Amino acid sequence: MILTILATFVLSCVVGVQGAGPVVLPFNETHYFGFDGPWQAVPIMVGRPQQLINLYPGGNNPIVVLSKNVVQTNLTGRNNTSVSGVYDASLAETGAGSSQVFSPSGRSDLPDGGWGAGPAMSLSGSRALAFTDDVFHESFGSVKNTSLAAINDTSYQLPDGRQVPLDVGFLSLGGEHFPMTEDFVGTNLPLDLSSNGLIQSNTWGLHIGSVHASIPGSLVFGGYDMARVISDINTAQSPGGIGELFISLLDISIGVAKGGSPFSFRRMDGLLQTQNSSITEIKVRPNPTVPYLHLPGNTCDSITAYLPVGFVPSLGLYIWNTDSPQYRTIISSPAFLAFTFKQTGSLNNFTINVPFFLLNLTLTPPLVEVATPCFPCRPFEPNSEDEEYHLGRAFLQAAFIGMNWSNRLWWMAQAPGPRLPPSTTTSLENLSSTITAIDGQAYWTSSWDSVWTPLAEHVTGDDGPQSPAAESTSLSAGVKAGIVIGAIAGAATFLVAIFLVLRRHRKRAKFLHNANSQSYFYQNDQGQMFRAQLPSTGGRSAPRMVWHEMPPGSPVRHEMPVQPIHRSDPGPGSETIEGLAMDS
CATH class of the missing domain: 2.40.70.10 (Acid Proteases)
Structure with missing residues (x-):
């Protein structure tokens, strides 16, 4: 009995010393997320029994989670929520919630993390639920009565009117204090950890890293890396x-x-x-x-x-x-x-x-x-x-x-x-x-x-091609004279070419559209022409462009009209890619 009490005391002292340092929250190393990434996310456990949920770090105060009842409107492809995880309040023995309605304009703090994602992504939705529940992580143990905003129906609108469901929520990075209002109850992670002495300060440091570049994400509460x-x-x-x-x-x-x-x-x-x-x-x-x-x-x-x-x-x-x-x-x-x-x-x-x-x-x-x-x-x-x-x-x-x-x-x-x-x-x-x-x-x-x-x-355009090596001194006088004359002519041609290249680079790359054939042509700044034929998408998805290089000297650039750029889509399902206007 005495040994057990002593061991418990020693263990608590060790935990207390270790807890005074920063808390590192590792990113998920086996799954990546998002319809527009891929992105890395941080896994946490919520409620009792514990439910695994992956979240993008960001936002203040409540943690934004997707509820079990989130509506997958118009979702015809991969369902990321099956991987990122959803919150089922009915399973949470510790959870307590109240219904909160947020504006269809997406300007509420509840669905977007409070950092302006609503207007930027045209978020909309019908309801969110404010809960408090326990959050678990191996780096800090548990934080009781953590505030959650559970999304039932939130999506962002594309310019063509399609609604794409929000498929990953946001792991709150805290706040200076937690406002106790009808919209916000409970606490947040860095504030609670610092208040209870598990970290030295109410601070955080974040580098989200990159999937493509194999840069692991870094999130630290109570400090930084x-x-x-x-x-x-x-x-x-x-x-x-x-x-x-x-x-x-x-x-x-x-x-x-x-x-x-x-x-x-x-x-x-x-x-x-x-x-x-x-x-x-x-x-x-x-x-x-x-x-x-x-x-x-x-x-x-x-x-x-x-x-x-x-x-x-x-x-x-x-x-x-x-x-x-x-x-x-x-x-x-x-x-x-x-x-x-x-x-x-x-x-x-x-x-x-x-x-x-x-x-x-x-x-x-x-x-x-x-x-x-x-x-x-x-x-x-x-x-x-x-x-x-x-x-x-x-x-x-x-x-x-x-x-x-x-x-x-x-x-x-x-x-x-x-x-x-x-x-x-x-x-x-x-x-x-x-x-x-x-x-x-x-x-x-x-x-x-x-x-x-x-x-x-020598590829660098503004420096021009590298200078040729010095000519041999054994060349005849006539050849040398020819080289001098050719060099002068070449220099003049080079200067003209540089002028034309710079002038061309001040222009926009051209996208040409033939409305009769539904073909699209692209000319890059090296003058290469590419053609694309877009298949029908049935009004559901964006067109897939398959590009083919055109033979040199293709007359397409002279036959196709150049249209000014417009960002208002003609309507859902349209396959039009309007041309980029060229600056004179």
Whole structure:
């Protein structure tokens, strides 16, 4: 008996010492999720008996779960909820709930995690239930009376009117405190863990990682993983205490980290474009509860003008032309999108680079008929001051974000690629205002070496072909003279060619549509022509584009009219892909 009491005392002391450190919540390593990813999620256990549910980290206060009764409206393809898990309140001996109705506009905090996913994804639904129940995880044991928002019927609407069910919920990242109102009851995980001394602070650090790049996700309560943070680090205020992770985006650029460039330039700035030319920056929210880059339509157009993609109005997304040689070259090269932000409290700026390798997501049923590569820029215009642009999971594959709820500070920094250093989980205090990075830009570049295939330097368009080797001194005077004359003529031709290339790159890639034949033609910036014939989709799924390269000199570019781009879909089931207008 005495030995048992002593052993229990020693064990409790050990648990207490270990519990004072950060809590790491591993991501699911065997299943991936989403119709537009794939994405990684965090598994937790809810209720007694315990029910396994996988969730995307993000949002504040209640954990958003899918209920057993969630309606799979128009779901004709893979049912992810059978894998991600649903919450059955009738099985939960500890659960207690009350009905809460949320607006069909999707603007309620309950169904979208409270970080603006509702307007960005056009969420709608009829009801949600507010519950409190026990949450279990091997890293912290159990947290009783955790607040849950159980979704019965929530979906997001595509531009063509189709409703796609929400298939994965959101693991709340907490809040400064938990408001005890009729909509919110119970507690949240980081607040409860810090209040009970299991972690040192009400803080969290997140890098969602990447399935395609084999970067495991990282979620830490009570601290962060230093191995996921590359300088420069931006520190900013979150004034409301509910996760207002807002920052000013100044510009978007295309760049190349090393080697040759798959474009005719090494860097192209000025891609952040809005409908109002006087606006030089926009407010954005890094947001793991939405999937895409939800940015002004003009910005998406200015970026994709240099990419072999086509805009599909029924999806509101851009589809990669995988038959274009430029597609594989861009995706596998050290090319990236650079997002330049205003450094908080400083005259300096800082940049987060997102490799194009990460911007090659896969759409699956029910969004499309077959797996389709997607460039995840979603044209989006806020309808009110309460709405904002979002940099969703596509961006956060390459960025670290973290927060200290106690002093309302949050951090953002560049995250590394697949070659990760050993995990360095670091505790934060309640009033911590700084975090530490592991290294700088040189390390970020090397962390992608296992994935990138650098191009030869002479491929780079803005530098031109490499200079030929010096001619032999044994050449005759006549041959030398001929070389000089040829070199002069060649130089003149080269300069003219450079001018034409640069002029061409200022134009948009062309998508041509022959309404009579229902054929679609794409011309990339190298002048290569591709043709696609779209099968009927029966009004259910987005068209599948199968591209075929046209013979050189094809007259199609002269016969097909170029139509201006329109984002309003003609109607459900339409197969029209309208052309991208060319700038003069």
